[in-house]
Amino acid sequence: MKKGLILTGVALGLSLTSTAQFWDHSNPERLRGTVNNELSEEGIPILSNDLSTIYFVRTFEPANTGGEFDQDIWRATRQEDGSYAETASVNGLNNKMNNAVIGMSTDGNKLFLLNSYLGKKDQKKGISFVTKKAMGWSSPEAIEIPELDIDGEFYQFHVGEKEDVIVMSFVGSNSVGNEDLYVSVKEGNTWSKPIHMGNTINSAGFEISPFLCPTEDTLFFSSNGFGGEGDADIFYSVRGKDWTSWSKPVNLGNRINSPKFDAHFAYYGKNAFWSSNRDGNRSDIYSIEIYTPPLLSVSCSGTNISEFGAGDGSVDAILEGGVPPFNFSWSNGKKTEDLSGLKKSGEYALTVVDAIGQTATTSCSISEPAPPEDVVIRLPEVRYPYGKWDLLVDETINSTDSLLYVYELMVEFPELVLELSSHTDSRGSSTLNKKLSENRARACYKYLVEEKGIDPRRIVPVGKGESNPKMVWKKGDKYFTSQPIDMTGVEKVVLTERYINQFKRTDTELFEMLHQLNRRTEGRVLGLNFDAETAPAANPKLLEYVKIP
Structure with missing residues (x-):
């Protein structure tokens, strides 16, 4: 670990997304040019907003002001090929103590410095700043931080881009381990x-070289207390509700972190820089190019329902860009990429989220032809207790929810006039069953008129009694209420009393189930020409139940 070689550091964030998660990046390479020197050690890279100038510290350099074991500020200029050259020590900012640029204003006219200009080493550990003059820089001015008292040898700083937050690393009275983040x-x-930033991002080891993104919600730092690849790894954490609330640190991975020492991470738009001794005993400055993920967008294409009741509508999602895998969430609750077998017309909205959190939305509408006159509409199942006309609501069915299909149908087709016919099973007298079925039809009618507000002139409730037993399809031991597509081995069965009674003694569960299928309500289209201005008044007695002895 080379923690003792570069003593302090600040990085100013200049263009970081709020999550700070890199979709992908180039392989790390030693910064090209003359910044890195085979004999010396380079670190704490601080760059101008346009990357044209890099400030860094150089140690073990005989030409330093204080000699080989001194730490001086150096600078270099970006060349046309992207390398950095014209490397030189910065006159006026170096003395025989440890010097470092630990931040830069966005316009480059202010430098934040390690406060080592008071004439006595370690007289006061903190931050100074200088401003650019016509010739060189102004005299350093200290930034006063109340109760900042650093006794340890190692301490580091970071000034946020807005210059309203300073993150620091040092051994404090309430540190969890070695250097903690404040x-x-x-x-x-x-x-x-200084406020301790909490135990989530401070470990029993050390946390050093903090870097806060411009949005002030994501923090990079190096640590040896959260496991990883080597002596110190670079992590990031996302801020919660305050400065002491942070997410669990995430390692930047083994392409950025090496089996040795990695620290002083600084991120500038599409480029990042840090210090590492992965290729030797002494640290050099490395860089990567950040790749922008393909932007996620989504559209859709809808196919209308071919004919009323066909249930063959579909919506296909069309994705562009993004990073797989994708999560799909449709407004009807489905999680598939595409929708098929849609039975209802209307708008279907889709939200897609990719692997890195990009979100895109779209919606498509499909339509359904109006039902032809006199066609029988198969409604969702509406059940009734035996011998009663109450809409059955229990753990197996909510009959009022089933009637919502009728309500939505009436809303979608405002000129539709519908007959609701209710049926009973064959048990009991036919006269009683006729009245029972009339009441069941009126129960549906009352719900749609009184609870849902449908015009009563658009619904005609009819009781059919036991006269029309239901037809089903049977394959093996299974019964189907709608015709299967594959009719191989399928027979039609009319649920007459004679057919059902054969199971009365041998299979009482099936016996009751077949009777229940006969206790049903169906719809039949009477017309598609309802006119509220000319339609005659509804019979008010239809909202009353027939008396049954």
Whole structure:
């Protein structure tokens, strides 16, 4: 670990997304040009907003002001080929103590410096700043942070891009392990005392070289306390509701982190820089190019239902870009990429989220032809207790929910006039069953008129009694209420009393189930020409139940 070689550092974030998760990046390479020197050690890269200038520290350099074991500020200029050259020590900012640029204003006219300009080493550990003059830089001015008292040898700083937050690393009285992360927030013209940033991002090891993104919600730092690849790994964490609430640190992975020491990570738009000794005993500055993920977009194509009741509508999602795998969420609750077998017309909205959290939305509408006159509409099942006309609601069915299909149908086709016919099973007298079925039809009628507000002139309730037993399809031991597509081995069965009674003694469960299928309500289209202005008044007695002795 080379923790003792580069003493302090600050990085100013300049263009980072809020999540700070890289979709992909180039392989790390030593910064091209003359910044890295075979004999010396380079670290704490701080770059101008346009990447034209890099400031860094160089140690073990005989030409440093204080000699080989001193730490001086150096700078280099970006060349046309992307390398950095014209490397030189920065005059006026170096003395015989450890010097470092630990931040830069967005316009490049202010530098934040390690506060080592008071004439006595370690007299006060903190931050100074200088401003650009016509010739060189102004004299350093200290930034006062109340109750900042650093006794340890190692300490580091980071000033946020907005210059209203300072994140620092040092051994404090309440540190969990070695160096911990603290924060000071600017309040007006003064800074708050350092606040410990919590045990989620501070471990029993050390946490150093903090870097806060411009949106101030994501923090990079190096640590040896959360496991990883080597002596120190680079992690990131996302801020919660305050400066002491952070997500569990995430390792940047073994392409950025090496089996040795990696720290001082700084991210600038499409480029990132950090210090690492992966290829030797002394640290060099490395860089990567950040690749932008393909933008996720989604559209859709709908296929209308071919004829009323066909249930063959579909919507196909059309994706462009994004990073798989994708999660799909449709407004009807489906999680598939495409929708098929749609039975209802209307709008279907889709939300897609890709592997890196990009979100895209779209919607498509499909239509259904109006039902032809005199066609019988197969409604969702509406059940009744034996011998009663109450709409059955229990753990197996909610008959009022089933009637919502009728309500939505009437809303979709405002000129539709519908007959609701109810049927009974064959048990009991035919006269009683006729009245029972009339009441069951009126129960549906009352719900749609009184609860859902459908015009009563558009519904005609009819009781059919036991006169029309239901027809079903049977294959083996299974019964189907709609005709299967594959009719191989399928027979039609009319649920007459004689047919059902054969199971009365041998299979009582099937016996009751077949009777229940006969207790049903169906719809038949009477017309598609309802006119509220000319339609005659509804019979008010239809909202009353028939008396049954």
